[in-house]
Amino acid sequence: MTEENSLRKRLDEEIKAAMKAQNKTRLSALRSIKSAVRNKEIDLHKELSDAEIQDVVATLVKQRKDSIEQFSKGGRGDLVAQETDELKVLLEFLPQQLTEAEVEAIVDKALAELGTSSLKDLGKVMKHVMPQVAGRADGRMVNEIVRRKLS
Numbered sequence: 255m256t257e258e259n260s261l262r263k264r265l266d267e268e269i270k271a272a273m274k275a276q277n278k279t280r281l282s283a284l285r286s287i288k289s290a291v292r293n294k295e296i297d298l299h300k301e302l303s304d305a306e307i308q309d310v311v312a313t314l315v316k317q318r319k320d321s322i323e324q325f326s327k328g329g330r331g332d333l334v335a336q337e338t339d340e341l342k343v344l345l346e347f348l349p350q351q352l353t354e355a356e357v358e359a360i361v362d363k364a365l366a367e368l369g370t371s372s373l374k375d376l377g378k379v380m381k382h383v384m385p386q387v388a389g390r391a392d393g394r395m396v397n398e399i400v401r402r403k404l405s
Contacts, residue, residue, distance in 0.1 A: 261304040261347065262291070279336065283343035290314055308389050311347045316392070318344060352391045354399070360386055361399050373404045 265288055272281040290310050295302055302310070318341040325333040345351070352360075364382045368375070379400050387396060 261307045262302075265291075265307075265347070279339045280343050283340035286314060286340070287311055287344065287347060305389075308348055311344055312389055315341060315344045315348065319392075349390050352387055354395065357387060357391050357396055358399055358403075361396070361403055365403060371404065373401065376400060376404060379404070 265284060269281065269284045269288065272284055287310070290313070291302055291307055294306070294310050318337050322334055322337045322341065325331075325337060361379070361383055364379055364386075365371070368378060368382060370379055376397075380397065383396055383400065384393065
């Protein structure tokens with residue numbers, strides 16, 4: 255198994271297992287990943303690396319979280335449950351997510367290194383922090399923490 259295709263191969267194996275187990279929710283989530291990856295590959299005219307596949311999955315996770323929020327506001331508990339179940343499957347294909355406390359520690363370190371203290375430096379701090387937490391923390395959460403620390 256080559257390093258480049260390990261995530262792709264795992265995805266295919268997970269789809270087969272979900273089909274055998276007749277787990278429709280899991281199968282739906284896995285197929286959405288495979289479809290999104292295939293669409294991205296068509297757009298870019300190349301096969302995606304594991305890191306690029308994780309970026310696609312991160313986008314799908316963000317979409318699911320937004321959908322859950324909207325369905326909650328709309329009182330659609332059935333759809334919230336379905337999206338939440340699919341979200342759990344998507345998260346399996348991302349690196350371990352950082353806790354809020356871990357992100358705060360990274361932000362504190364960045365603020366000390368950059369010597370920033372005002373909200374006008376938000377962009378500079380975000381540019382410094384995001385590569386360190388890429389794929390492991392939600393950008394919205396990072397932004398909220400940085401804003402809180404700078405204000």
